[in-house]
Amino acid sequence: MSTSKTILAVDDESHILHVVSLKLRNAGFNVITANDAEDAFDLAMTSGCSFGVGGCGACGGATIDLVITDFQMPGISGLELARKLHAEPGKSDLPVMLLTAHGLALEQVDLRRAGINVCLSKPFSPRDLLAKVDELLARHKRPPPSPKCAMICSEEVAP
């Protein structure tokens, strides 16, 4: 089993998504991607044991350790995505990084309130992005899996 951390990257610009995931994969991360916030939310909800209530298939998915999201996307925004995710049980301190072309227009207060840990302004340097990711992950330790989830998983895995 690989111990690499899983990052969910969200952007409506496919080029950005591509370059972000390539940089992170080259650095040894496991990356999953979504084109909009709704897809991202669904992915986050079905990945990892603690939310694989719907079936055991979800147990196989890795827990997401970090979310990197664009701000302005069709449908719901990156801020709202962060807010929605943090409102879910067990996800309240999932680190979220905002990658935005709206740099100055966003208020610090709004960012903090939505639980955004780091905000990186576009155009960005992939090197900086990677450095910020490492830093953020070092600060946030993965919360231990909840006992209930561990139970479901072991039940399913047992022949």
Added chain:
Amino acid sequence: MMYLLVAAIVITVGTTYALWMMEQGNYTNVWAVGRGAILVVGVASCVVLGLLHLRREMLHDRAREDELSKLKTDFVSHVSHELRTPLSSIKAYAELLVDGEATDDKTRSEFYHIIQSEADRLSRLIDNILNISCIESGMTRVTRKPVALNTILKQVLEVAKPSAREKNVSLVDQVEPVFFSVEADRDMIYQAALNLVSNAIKYTPSGGTVRISLGAQDESKELVVQVSDTGVGIPPDAMKHLFEKFFRVEQHKSMAKGSGLGLNLTRQIIEGIHKGRMIVKSEYGKGSTFGFALPIAA
């Protein structure tokens, strides 16, 4: 202001009249005093009305100012967002290439192409923003000469052909030779027509048809250019926003790239500069017709 003036005059006359009546010792002339009182009351309500009106006007001006400044900040934040997006790709892919993170030839070549196409996107965007800003600030030099729309449209068709073929959309030339010309700036009309044709191709799925027609309307004395497509059409609630800067129909965003500036620029060219009118018809899911009419040169 008028209310206040009238009120001031009436109040002076009214009180003078009432005082004069009293001075005359006509206290018993209830009718006269009553008249004075009525005048005073009338004047008072005049003043109140006037003040209210003034206040409303001030509030109205304030709202207009707020709206205008909001439009301006919206524009700036939009422009900065739209410029930063392709620039981010260019910067990020260039950095990965420099850092040697694209490990094989295929990936490298893919990166070069992305950088190139994003640079093109950026320069188109800058052109559009500059064009619009120049027109709005009256800095555009307009060269009016009699131009034949048929020749312009033939050129537009020629330029649009490759992208139509690539998408498997057939371009149908229904440009009839017309006798009349219009008094116009050639390059601008070319730009306007090209915008409509490339939109029609962009928002028409493979297998569809785009028709370009030109006709003269005798009664209204105008030449009419129409670009009809069998494309995705426009949802009714989006119709009124089509010409706003940066507006793009949400449902269309995934089918083609764009900035949402083309139609705004086109309308400024046709209606603002050439005193013509834009034509828009659409049926959601079936197709659209965009076009313009320009007055025939005398």
